Amino acid sequence: MSFKSLGLSEPLLKAIQKKGYETPSPIQAKAIPPVLEGKDVLASAQTGTGKTAGFTLPLLHLLSDNTAQRHRPIRALILTPTRELAAQVFANVKEYSEFLNIRSTVIFGGVNQKPQVNKLSQGVDVLVATPGRLIDLENQGVLSLNKVDIFVLDEADRMLDMGFLRDIERVMKLMPAKRQNLMFSATFSKDIKKLAYSILNNPVQVEATPENTAVEVIEQKVYRVAKGKKTGLIIKLISDGNWKQVLVFNRTKHGANKLCKKMISAGITAAAIHGNKSQGARTKALAGFKNGSVRVLVATDIAARGLDIPLLPHVINFELPNISEDYVHRIGRTGRAGASGEAISLVSADETTYLRDIEKLIDMKIEVEILEGFEPDPNASTQPIKPGQNRNQGRRRNSNNSNSGKSKGSNSDRNKNRNRNRNRNNDSKR
Ligand code: AMP
Numbered sequence: 001m002s003f004k005s006l007g008l009s010e011p012l013l014k015a016i017q018k019k020g021y022e023t024p025s026p027i028q029a030k031a032i033p034p035v036l037e038g039k040d041v042l043a044s045a046q047t048g049t050g051k052t053a054g055f056t057l058p059l060l061h062l063l064s065d066n067t068a069q070r071h072r073p074i075r076a077l078i079l080t081p082t083r084e085l086a087a088q089v090f091a092n093v094k095e096y097s098e099f100l101n102i103r104s105t106v107i108f109g110g111v112n113q114k115p116q117v118n119k120l121s122q123g124v125d126v127l128v129a130t131p132g133r134l135i136d137l138e139n140q141g142v143l144s145l146n147k148v149d150i151f152v153l154d155e156a157d158r159m160l161d162m163g164f165l166r167d168i169e170r171v172m173k174l175m176p177a178k179r180q181n182l183m184f185s186a187t188f189s190k191d192i193k194k195l196a197y198s199i200l201n202n203p204v205q206v207e208a209t210p211e212n213t214a215v216e217v218i219e220q221k222v223y224r225v226a227k228g229k230k231t232g233l234i235i236k237l238i239s240d241g242n243w244k245q246v247l248v249f250n251r252t253k254h255g256a257n258k259l260c261k262k263m264i265s266a267g268i269t270a271a272a273i274h275g276n277k278s279q280g281a282r283t284k285a286l287a288g289f290k291n292g293s294v295r296v297l298v299a300t301d302i303a304a305r306g307l308d309i310p311l312l313p314h315v316i317n318f319e320l321p322n323i324s325e326d327y328v329h330r331i332g333r334t335g336r337a338g339a340s341g342e343a344i345s346l347v348s349a350d351e352t353t354y355l356r357d358i359e360k361l362i363d364m365k366i367e368v369e370i371l372e373g374f375e376p377d378p379n380a381s382t383q384p385i386k387p388g389q390n391r392n393q394g395r396r397r398n399s400n401n402s403n404s405g406k407s408k409g410s411n412s413d414r415n416k417n418r419n420r421n422r423n424r425n426n427d428s429k430r
Pocket of ligand 1: 020021022023024025028046047048049050051052053
């Protein structure tokens with residue numbers, strides 16, 4: 001199987017060659033042909049599978065067949081849940097369209113809208129966007145979606161988790177009814193299936209890995225440990241193993257900051273990435289982590305979603321997520337593109353239920369180890385520490401947010417973000 005045999009045009013093949021890709025990844029091999037045929041596609045794939053090229057390459061192929069127009073309306077819209085993912089997808093679109101006459105840009109909240117507005121006013125074929133800023137700029141009359149031929153909904157499951165259902169519905173109303181739709185999601189809950197049903201027409205279904213399955217090349221291990229000894233244990237593991245690039249997950253922003261400070265005191269370079277950090281700080285932390293100047297990146301689930309960190313050798317769950325699916329997303333950050341990786345979870349007594357739920361979801365028992373000096377506390381309760389935080393939080397976030405979604409278009413991006421943050425804070429402080 002080669003990219004050429006998939007039927008992609010020469011300028012795209014040239015860009016692919018420049019990227020150094022030799023063969024299409026499984027999701028690319030499966031998704032590219034039906035997209036080229038103009039069909040709607042429902043794809044089960046998480047970050048790390050090459051899904052971005054899976055939709056971007058055929059999308060660019062289709063658009064480049066027809067670029068003669070002088071006035072350039074937006075013909076393809078790619079909607080993503082987070083700023084980081086939007087920026088990453090845009091970077092990919094830029095690279096793959098290097099040898100094509102295609103213009104693209106990216107818009108997201110949290111930054112000044114002026115440069116984005118300027119870019120849009122010059123005319124773009126492909127727009128990558130997060131929902132809040134997209135709706136805001138549409139309300140201001142800065143952009144129109146009434147010529148969109150291809151709509152891509154990326155990481156649909158996370159969109160719903162973040163309470164974007166209302167926004168997605170609003171965006172759909174702004175586009176022509178007749179268009180091609182591609183939807184990507186790592187997991188397939190009932191809500192996702194319902195959304196797919198409302199967006200897609202007769203979709204071709206493609207799958208990269210069986211749904212909700214932890215990638216087999218990832219070695220998973222649990223350290224049972226007393227809650228108060230977790231920091232000591234994580235520092236020991238990283239120092240003794242001399243690990244150079246470790247992604248650490250925390251459930252809360254506060255926890256991420258605290259852990260980050262302790263790492264730094266222990267002489268380990270670390271940075272935190274979460275929703276309260278400015279876009280600049282997030283970009284800087286990620287760049288430092290990628291270039292090796294930052295050894296440990298401490299992240300919350302929402303912030304880490306969609307980060308493209310190739311060949312990550314170590315992921316540590318400092319705390320288990322209270323939503324089991326997030327575990328699969330987290331460990332999917334390692335063992336990418338066929339490389340082996342290790343995912344370690346530090347589990348205290350109060351996380352016993354979470355562990356059991358995760359093992360149920362991935363349908364396997366994770367190997368347990370206890371390290372001398374870092375034993376679990378035999379007297380600690382196995383009750384979750386915050387009983388208010390349960391698996392229903394995604395749903396509650398949705399319903400909260402649908403109220404804010406009802407507000408009029410005059411709502412600024414900042415207000416909407418504040419609402420969202422408040423909802424998130426209420427639920428999980430992540
Ligand atoms: P994604 O799942 O789209 O975030 O892609 C994950 C990583 O795989 C990115 O760093 C891509 O550049 C890389 N990638 C995508 N397609 C291929 C391919 N066919 N061969 C090798 N690497 C790829």
